[in-house]
Amino acid sequence: MLNRNKNFANLSSGYLFPEISKRRAAYAKAHPGAKIISLGIGNTTEPLTSHIVEGLHAEVTRLGTAEGYSGYGDETGLPSLRAKIAEVLYRGLVSAEEVFVSDGAKCDIGRIQYLFGSSVPVAVQDPAYPVYVDGSVMVGAAGPVSAGGTGYAGITYMPCTAENGFFPDLSAIPANSLVYFCSPNNPTGAVATKAQLASLVAAARSKGSIIIFDSAYASFIRDPALPLSIFEIPGARECAMEISSFSKPIGFTGVRLGWSIVPKELRFADGTPVMQDWTRLMTTIFNGASNIAQHGGLASLDAKGIAETRELTDYYLKNAQTIRTVLAGPNFRKAGVEIFGGDNAPYVWARFPGRKSWEIFDLILDTCHVVCTPGAGFGPAGESFIRFSSFGHHDQVAEACERLSTLAL
Ligand code: PLP
Numbered sequence: 491m492l493n494r495n496k497n498f499a500n501l502s503s504g505y506l507f508p509e510i511s512k513r514r515a516a517y518a519k520a521h522p523g524a525k526i527i528s529l530g531i532g533n534t535t536e537p538l539t540s541h542i543v544e545g546l547h548a549e550v551t552r553l554g555t556a557e558g559y560s561g562y563g564d565e566t567g568l569p570s571l572r573a574k575i576a577e578v579l580y581r582g583l584v585s586a587e588e589v590f591v592s593d594g595a596k597c598d599i600g601r602i603q604y605l606f607g608s609s610v611p612v613a614v615q616d617p618a619y620p621v622y623v624d625g626s627v628m629v630g631a632a633g634p635v636s637a638g639g640t641g642y643a644g645i646t647y648m649p650c651t652a653e654n655g656f657f658p659d660l661s662a663i664p665a666n667s668l669v670y671f672c673s674p675n676n677p678t679g680a681v682a683t684k685a686q687l688a689s690l691v692a693a694a695r696s697k698g699s700i701i702i703f704d705s706a707y708a709s710f711i712r713d714p715a716l717p718l719s720i721f722e723i724p725g726a727r728e729c730a731m732e733i734s735s736f737s738k739p740i741g742f743t744g745v746r747l748g749w750s751i752v753p754k755e756l757r758f759a760d761g762t763p764v765m766q767d768w769t770r771l772m773t774t775i776f777n778g779a780s781n782i783a784q785h786g787g788l789a790s791l792d793a794k795g796i797a798e799t800r801e802l803t804d805y806y807l808k809n810a811q812t813i814r815t816v817l818a819g820p821n822f823r824k825a826g827v828e829i830f831g832g833d834n835a836p837y838v839w840a841r842f843p844g845r846k847s848w849e850i851f852d853l854i855l856d857t858c859h860v861v862c863t864p865g866a867g868f869g870p871a872g873e874s875f876i877r878f879s880s881f882g883h884h885d886q887v888a889e890a891c892e893r894l895s896t897l898a899l
Pocket of ligand 1: 532593594595596597619672676704706734735736737743747750
């Protein structure tokens with residue numbers, strides 16, 4: 491029989507979200523009457539907006555005509571969409587050829603692991619979106635978990651805590667490594683300032699490292715002083731690539747559309763442009779994003795689409811404020827709960843001093859019938875934290891918060 495890929499055996503328990511679903515399902519089975527509300531995973535809940543739907547419809551109609559039909563498209567994306575992303579979302583900081591349209595940021599993270607291979611040292615913010623670490627373990631760049639259970643061998647965890655303002659000590663970045671950095675951050679909701687990103691770029695350049703900057707939540711930034719992209723920072727073009735997504739800005743979590751930016755100046759140690767290998771990879775193991783989805787993406791980048799995106803992201807940010815308000819209530823205050831995020835990001839990150847994340851998760855599920863996300867699932871420094879997601883209908887979020895207001899801690 492075929493041997494199992496040993497990298498998979500190095501993965502610790504299941505991926506975080508299936509584990510949460512398992513616990514939720516077990517609870518629902520044991521308590522069939524409980525009306526469970528999720529403030530858990532970051533899945534969007536509001537319908538697609540009308541102008542973007544028109545963009546999708548128009549392409550479906552076109553594909554149903556002899557003159558308009560097209561099969562496989564360019565693996566790197568519609569030229570018009572690449573140009574529009576460069577112009578509207580990057581205001582000319584990158585060129586159309588540096589934009590690679592894809593089926594989403596998670597899929598690009600998987601392909602990035604393939605690009606850099608199994609011998610690259612990896613550094614992540616701790617806590618972090620689990621795909622950076624689990625994907626690294628799958629390709630053999632990390633693992634197994636150390637005896638103390640504090641993280642995978644080969645991964646440098648850079649703690650992002652309340653004490654350091656959720657911005658890590660960059661001296662920990664290993665030489666010639668891949669540094670995953672997410673801002674606005676999932677799960678902490680923190681957004682790095684321009685000065686912080688400038689120090690990240692300086693550190694990556696001095697260490698010969700490459701930053702994978704994940705800006706999947708940039709559309710939630712409301713403070714105009716905060717950077718939307720790593721490419722706002724001088725010097726980033728030589729040391730960073732960026733991945734991003736239409737999932738959260740326009741509700742394309744199921745439609746699937748994202749992009750990556752690889753600047754022409756970014757090179758490997760032997761001088762090969764990273765763009766050359768990324769193009770080879772994307773044109774070999776990816777066959778282009780759905781043409782229908784790409785026309786929806788295009789619609790989102792004209793004036794009407796931009797206004798709809800703003801309205802949709804504002805809707806979720808309002809939920810974040812509702813959640814922040816309840817967490818500031820007397821029961822939480824008495825237990826010393828501290829609240830972070832939610833202003834320029836769809837996640838609220840709350841610390842429950844002296845308590846374990848999974849303990850609080852179970853308590854909230856048992857007594858409020860609300861599902862949240864235990865911070866420990868995002869990395870060792872997430873222990874004692876809970877992530878509350880603002881993706882939900884207003885009435886559901888309001889009801890969940892009503893229940894949380896009576897939580898005995
Ligand atoms: N990056 C981060 C930080 C995320 O939180 C998510 C989804 O939750 C993704 C990427 C995935 O985005 P996509 O839907 O484009 O695959």
